[in-house]
Amino acid sequence: MALDWDKLRVFHTVAVAGSFTRATDILNISQSAISRQVSILEYELGMSLFERLARGLRLTEAGHKLNVVVTSVFAKLAMVETAITEEKNLHRGKLTLMAPTSVGALLVAPYLKGFLQTYPDMRIHLRLVSEAVLCPTGDVDMAVVTVPFENAEYITSEPIDFKARIYTSQKYIEKHGRPQTIQELDDHNLIVSSQGSLGNLENNWLLNLGSKIPRDPFMVVESSMGIAEAVKNGLGIGCLYEYVVEEGDDLVELNFDGAQHIQQRYIVYPKHLGDLKRVQLFAQFLTDIMKNVGAKAL
DSSP, X not given: OOOOHHHHHHHHHHHHHSXXXXXXHHHTSOHHHHHHHXXXXXXXXXXXXXXXXXXXXXXXXXXXXXXXXXXXXXXXXHXXXXXXXXXXXXXXXXXXXXXXXXIIIIIIHXXXXXXXXXXXXXXXXXXXXXXXXXSOOSSOSEEEESSOOOOTTEEEXXXXXXEEEEEEEHHHHHHHOOOOSGGGGGGSOXXXXXXXXXXXXXXXXXXXTTOSSOOOOSEEESSHHHHHHHHHTTXXXXXXXXXXXXXXXXXXXXXXXXXXXXXXXXXXXXXXXXXXXXXXXXXXXXXXXXXXXXXXXX
16 A cells, blocks of 8 residues: 555654644645545554544554654655755766767867866766767766757757858968869869768858859868868868967968858756756856857857
8 A cells, every 4th residue: 555645754754743623734735635634544554543632642662663664754855855956056077078089178178177176075077979970879967969969868058159161271272273263172182071070072162152052062071170180281171160260270261252151059967966066067167168169250
């Protein structure tokens, strides 16, 4: 037989208070309602829990045994509730982030030191994946994705815009010349992504820019970092995010009437983790660096 926790709570309150009248003040329900709950519980158990006396109530032997157990259970529940509340508000614990390799390596990792100095009891596990991954997979607490994750069990942030521009290297220009117009891209080595943040081959921005017929790529690379390395080494022309371009890279921006590509990214995490302080803090950290560093010069 399963006992009703509400009736057990009423019974325990009456046992502690010693009378229905005093229990009424604690529970804020009528004396008749309290008496009815206790009577139902006694009926279900098939035994009396209280002796009704002129000046109050006294536990029977069965009532005393039940109250010992109920008191212990409620005490443990209170301890668990306190622990959960403390955990929710603590700046500690492990958090696993899944992110595209370029975001994790070039945006998150360089700034983790400052975050962990502020919150030294947190532990961050970076799971770097292909930029083709568009939704959380596996046992992760948070993810950076390139499309909105439409799942009622997840919280999805507002979109954060990332700008990508067209770059080549001085080495490439010296060997192949510098295209002066968008149309001249037809005769150059274009390095594009196979899938992921800059689109797939069927919808790659650089291949379609200013052309009704998609251009054939010279090289296909899966990640933004791979495209950046190929461009830096003089192999061709590619579309690069601002955060992968550094001073000293010997790169030249090809500015065709302000041609640029905007890609949106989103931070997602399960709703049941949304109240945890460590999740809130790390989500804000990600938002700040993605807006201030990753999406700079917008």
